[in-house]
Amino acid sequence: MNLLSKRIYLFYFSIVAIVISIILLVVPGLPLGIDFTSGSTITYRWEDKNPTQDQISESMEKAGFDTSIIQSMGNKEFFIRTSDLGLNGKEKIxxxxxxxxxxxxxxxxxxxxxSSVAENTIRNSIIAVFIASLFVMLYIIYAFRNVEQAYLYAIAAIITLIHDVFVVMGLFILISLFVGSVVNSIFIVGILTVIGYSVNDTIVIFDRIRENLIINKSTEFINVVNMSVRESVTRSLGTSVTTSIVILSMLLFGGQSLRDFLIVLLLGVIIGTYSSIFVASNLLLTWRYGLRK
Known part of the structure; x- marks a missing residue:
């Protein structure tokens, strides 16, 4: 079975997914939490009354907080994101x-x-993602140093990683429109975890390609890649399915505090599995043969 027989369509599909994700990053953009924008959050619970979001919104406006975002969390609990409360804003509300x-x-x-803490969070998040990507590239170049054009494997892994991060963020934006998820510090932890998972899956397949190149020296490169993907796909899918089941269980029965992190993690597992099989190996073939073979 040739898993990469329709690789040109997979290639275009991935490009379209990235373009759509970039558009979503511009409009409507990531739903930044107070970790990145500064401000205050309050979580309330009513014991007897069951207020509506409109009632709470009206109360916030009367207290002088017109731009508040109110999210119902069930069980008469509400999460409110607003501007800085100041000294007595909480009492007014x-x-x-x-x-x-x-x-x-x-x-x-x-x-x-x-605002200063929010600025530091943005800067540190960018630095963390950059350093993680840099070390990934250096590691792959070292690990595949005996393979011809080892740097291509590193570049393919980084492009795959970028693909995963952008598509995960795009899907997260879409989900946030329905469930009210926000980007906070734990979101960055989720993105870094996605980077690690994506690279792990990609290296497994690249390592199999390296082994098969040594064993099958006379076999054409495209056949070696396809053989390696076939040999790795069961392992990749099995790991992803079991991991996704655990994450889904935590997402359904866990608390709200980890929800956004788990959403990012679940998206990362799914997208990372797809990209390690159909994007990373596809890039190696594209550099060798172009898009038409």
Missing amino acids: DDQLKDLIGELPVTLDVNTVG
Whole structure:
């Protein structure tokens, strides 16, 4: 079975996915949390009353916080993201909620992040992703030093990694429109985990290609790559399915605090498996033969 027989269509599919993801990054853009934008978040729970989002929004406006984002979390719990509360903003909000709804809610959590902290978070996140990518490239060049044009394997792995990160972010934006997910510090942890998972899957297939090149020296390169992908696909799919089942279980039955991280992780596992099989190996063949063979 030739898994790469339709590789030109897979190539174009991946390009379209990246382009759509880039467009989504521009409009509507990543839903940045207070870790990146500065501001405050409050989590409330009502014991008896069951207020609506409109009631809470009206209370926030009367308290002087017009640009608040309110998200229902179920069980009479609401998550509110707004501008910096300042010294007495929280008390004003509590008073307005009590007057309009008739019950003072229980405050489960309050967080405030200043603009300087948000700027540091953005800078450190960029540095972390860059350093991770750099070490990935250096490792692959070293590990495949005995293979002809080893740098091509490193470049292919980095392009695959970039593909995964962009597509995961694009899908995360779409999901956030429905579930209210935001980009925070743990999102960056998720992206770094996706990078590690993507590279791991890619190296497994590249390593099999390296072994088969040594064993089958007279076999054409395209056949060696296809053979290597066939030999690795069961392992890759098996690992991805079992990992996805665990992540789904945590996503369905775990708490809200890890939800965004788990969403990124699940998307990363799925996209990383696809890219390691159909993008990374495809890039090696494209450099050797072009798009037409």
